[in-house]
Amino acid sequence: MRKTLSLLLAALMLLSLAPLALAESAENVTWVSLGGGMPENYESWKAKVDAYLTEKIGATLTADILSWGAYGDRRNAIINGGEYFDIIFTDGGSYAADIAKGVLLDIKPLLDNVPALRDVVPASFWDAITIDGKIYAVPTLKDSALAHFFVFDPEVIEGLELDISGVKTLADLDPIFRKMKEGNDKVAPIESPFKLNKGGAYHMLDVYDGAGVGVPVMGVRYDDEGRKVVSVFETEEIMKNLEQLHTWYNDGIINADAATLAEAGSNLPFYVAQGWAGAWTYTKEDEATKESRTYTGLTQPFIGPIASAGSIMGSMNGVYAGAKNPELVMKFLELVNTDTKLRDMICYGEEGVNFEYKDGLVEQNNDKPWPWARYTQANHAILTPTTANPDLFTGISWVNDNAVPSVLMGFNLDRSNIEDELALIKATYEKYLSELITGTAEPTEIVPAMMDEIRAVGFDTVMEEFQKQVDAFFAK
Numbered sequence: 172m173r174k175t176l177s178l179l180l181a182a183l184m185l186l187s188l189a190p191l192a193l194a195e196s197a198e199n200v201t202w203v204s205l206g207g208g209m210p211e212n213y214e215s216w217k218a219k220v221d222a223y224l225t226e227k228i229g230a231t232l233t234a235d236i237l238s239w240g241a242y243g244d245r246r247n248a249i250i251n252g253g254e255y256f257d258i259i260f261t262d263g264g265s266y267a268a269d270i271a272k273g274v275l276l277d278i279k280p281l282l283d284n285v286p287a288l289r290d291v292v293p294a295s296f297w298d299a300i301t302i303d304g305k306i307y308a309v310p311t312l313k314d315s316a317l318a319h320f321f322v323f324d325p326e327v328i329e330g331l332e333l334d335i336s337g338v339k340t341l342a343d344l345d346p347i348f349r350k351m352k353e354g355n356d357k358v359a360p361i362e363s364p365f366k367l368n369k370g371g372a373y374h375m376l377d378v379y380d381g382a383g384v385g386v387p388v389m390g391v392r393y394d395d396e397g398r399k400v401v402s403v404f405e406t407e408e409i410m411k412n413l414e415q416l417h418t419w420y421n422d423g424i425i426n427a428d429a430a431t432l433a434e435a436g437s438n439l440p441f442y443v444a445q446g447w448a449g450a451w452t453y454t455k456e457d458e459a460t461k462e463s464r465t466y467t468g469l470t471q472p473f474i475g476p477i478a479s480a481g482s483i484m485g486s487m488n489g490v491y492a493g494a495k496n497p498e499l500v501m502k503f504l505e506l507v508n509t510d511t512k513l514r515d516m517i518c519y520g521e522e523g524v525n526f527e528y529k530d531g532l533v534e535q536n537n538d539k540p541w542p543w544a545r546y547t548q549a550n551h552a553i554l555t556p557t558t559a560n561p562d563l564f565t566g567i568s569w570v571n572d573n574a575v576p577s578v579l580m581g582f583n584l585d586r587s588n589i590e591d592e593l594a595l596i597k598a599t600y601e602k603y604l605s606e607l608i609t610g611t612a613e614p615t616e617i618v619p620a621m622m623d624e625i626r627a628v629g630f631d632t633v634m635e636e637f638q639k640q641v642d643a644f645f646a647k
Contacts, residue, residue, distance in 0.1 A: 177489045190534050197225045198496055199505045201233040202258040202488075204248060206334055207542030210239035216521040223513060228502045236543050240433025250274055256491050257500045260547045261308055263484035266300070268597070269386045276488040282306070282499045288505035291550060299480040300487065302383070302583060308487035309504050312550040314567045316453040316574030317482040318475035319374045319443055322451045322468045327351065327440045329356035338471045339417045344441075348424045349442060351406070361440050363426035365419060370447065371608030374443045376410045378401050380479045380577045382637075383584040386597040388625060391641065393477050393577040400638040400646060402630075404607075404618050413618070416610030429609035443473060445485075445546075447566030450558050463537040465559050476570045479577035486546050508550040508583040515555050518545050534558045589636050592629030599624045600637045 213234070217269055221231040235256070236247050249256065250272065260267055269275050279301075282289040287308065296310045301577065321344070323335055331350050338344060344365075350622075354360035379390030379401070391398050419425045426432065435442070438453055453469040490500050507513050519526040519533050520541030527534050533555045535541070547553070556563040586593060603621040606612040622630070 178457050181513065186247070186306045188427075195306060197229050198499055199220070199231045199233055200258065200500055201235065201256045202578050203235045203237065203256045203310055204243050204258075204260045204488075204543060205547045206236045208543040210520060210525075210542050211235055212521055212524050213540070215524070220516050221320070223516070225582040227506060227510070227513075228499065229395070229617070230499055230503055231536045232503070238434070244643065251381070255493070258488050258490060258504070259396050261487050263381070263481045264384070264385055266308065266484055266487065267584075268594070269489060270302055270307050270481070271308065273492055273595075276492045276494060276497055277305040277307060278309070278428060278490055278497070278501065279304075279306040281497060284498060285501045285505040287509045288501070291508055292409050292458050292490055292632050298481050298581075299332075299483040299583075302579065303585070303587075308489035309508070309549075310483055311486035311488070311546065311548065312382055312508070312552055313486060313546055314445070314447055314476075314551075315395070315483050315629070316478040316570050317377055317445060317477040317485065318477075318570045318574075319377065319445050319453075320448065320470040321473050322439045322442050322444050324438070325466060325469050326451055326453075326455075327358055327361070328469055335469060335471055341372075341412050345415070345419075348419065348441075352422075352424060362409040364424050364441055365441075366435045366439050367603040368432045368607050369609065371408075371605065372412070372416055372443065372475060372610075374445075376403060376608075377410065377474055377477070378408075379587055380481055380579045381451065381462060381584075382480060382579050382582050382641075384485075384637065385586075385593060386600050388600055388630070389637060391577075391579050393479065394575070395578055398578050400634055400641060402622065402634070405622065410592040410614060410618065413607070413610070413614035416608070417612070417614055418610075420610035425610045427531075430605040430611040434591065435619060440527045447570045448472075449560060449562060449566055464597070465537060468558075476574040477577055478574035480583055482615075483575075488547075488549075504549075506546070508598075509553065511555060514549055514553050517543065517548050518554055519557075528555070528600075529558060530558055530559045532561055542598070582641060584637060584640060589629070591632045592633050596626035596630060599628060 213611065217232065224230045232459045266565050292310060292312065296315070297306060300306060300308060300310055322339060328335060333347055333350055335347065348364040351361045351364035376387040378393055379387065380393050381387055381390040384390065388403055389400055390403055390441055391400055416425065431540065438455065444451055446471045449467055453468055454463055454465045457464050488496055494500050507517060515533065519535060525536050525539050535557055551567060552564065600621065603617060605616055607621065
């Protein structure tokens with residue numbers, strides 16, 4: 172009896188040590204991504220994710236969630252400084268440059284080892300991000316056509332008795348913003364109705380398909396059947412929008428610190444966002460009960476939906492060319508794109524802290540928001556919808572099903588002969604970017620100054636090559 176008890180105790184001890192041993196032997200995967208910075212409960216969340224990953228694929232996860240304001244500079248520092256990572260968020264603005272720098276691994280030879288990942292991503296998506304026959308990232312399955320919406324706080328709109336139906340352009344917003352700034356007996360005057368950070372109103376540029384240029388100074392308008400490559404900021408359409416922004420800036424409708432502000436904040440009375448109707452909510456404290464409540468923003472379509480290689484490239488995750496165990500990294504990417512439990516943990520945070528499951532849906536804790544940006548992560552189709560947005564998949568389907576294909580669909584620019592010029596053009600554009608698209612600078616002065624500098628580093632050469640390739644591709 173004593174011997175049996177000893178053996179039983181020994182067995183129990185071994186079982187209790189097994190998870191620890193597995194965790195210690197597991198290899199780590201480091202993922203650099205984007206959002207509101209690192210969560211307060213990162214360590215307790217990580218412990219639960221690691222336990223699940225260790226059991227499933229013998230891995231652990233380190234997430235580096237860069238804040239919106241620090242993202243560009245910090246990402247460049249990671250890449251240029253040679254810091255180690257396994258996975259990094261990339262998009263149409265960085266993908267080609269990342270490839271040119273040798274940052275990303277060609278994962279095409281590894282896809283047959285992860286058939287669930289290979290097959291869950293549509294073949295057209297893989298084709299859209301293929302560069303010179305190689306694939307350097309996993310596209311995120313989400314609203315993969317581009318649709319921008321004007322989003323309004325319903326309390327502000329209803330309090331001011333404003334009609335937003337039919338609002339389609341920046342000019343249409345002018346009387347609404349001026350009423351917001353005046354206020355009334357129900358709504359206090361709003362100092363800056365259109366509060367921007369230094370990223371500005373970049374949304375207006377998305378009607379031009381850059382086909383992998385990586386900098387939005389040239390492109391083909393998505394509906395131009397003639398497929399003429401144009402200088403985007405010199406078009407009448409964009410100049411008109413820039414002039415409207417500058418008027419708003421001068422009138423205090425856009426905040427005075429827009430060109431230097433890292434983050435605009437949350438619960439704004441108005442903003443522009445990519446997604447679908449009903450995707451955005453406002454969370455505020457009820458004055459009577461002092462409890463948080465969530466309600467859906469009012470939306471009006473602004474641009475799209477437009478389907479292009481660029482919209483599919485809007486969210487991807489690339490594998491580091493120097494990854495120590497790329498096979499394991501691919502297994503992780505396969506799991507996060509096919510496993511609902513892991514997908515929910517990445518998207519919503521820690522169960523019991525950031526969210527709870529309720530009647531088959533996710534109920535998020537408004538007092539403990541999860542800062543990792545959902546669009547940067549993985550397959551949306553396997554997510555558990557939230558109580559605040561139970562029609563998540565209906566909205567995504569609407570965007571994808573109603574998308575108008577860009578006239579450049581299927582075409583990707585071969586940058587090999589113009590890589591140096593593109594790097595210089597991008598660096599020059601970024602010098603002007605914040606003042607240009609926040610309305611801070613007078614457009615009739617800043618656009619010519621920027622274009623003179625850009626032309627001096629090879630703009631016309633790139634335009635000519637871009638048009639030449641477009642003409643050749645569609646002549647087939």
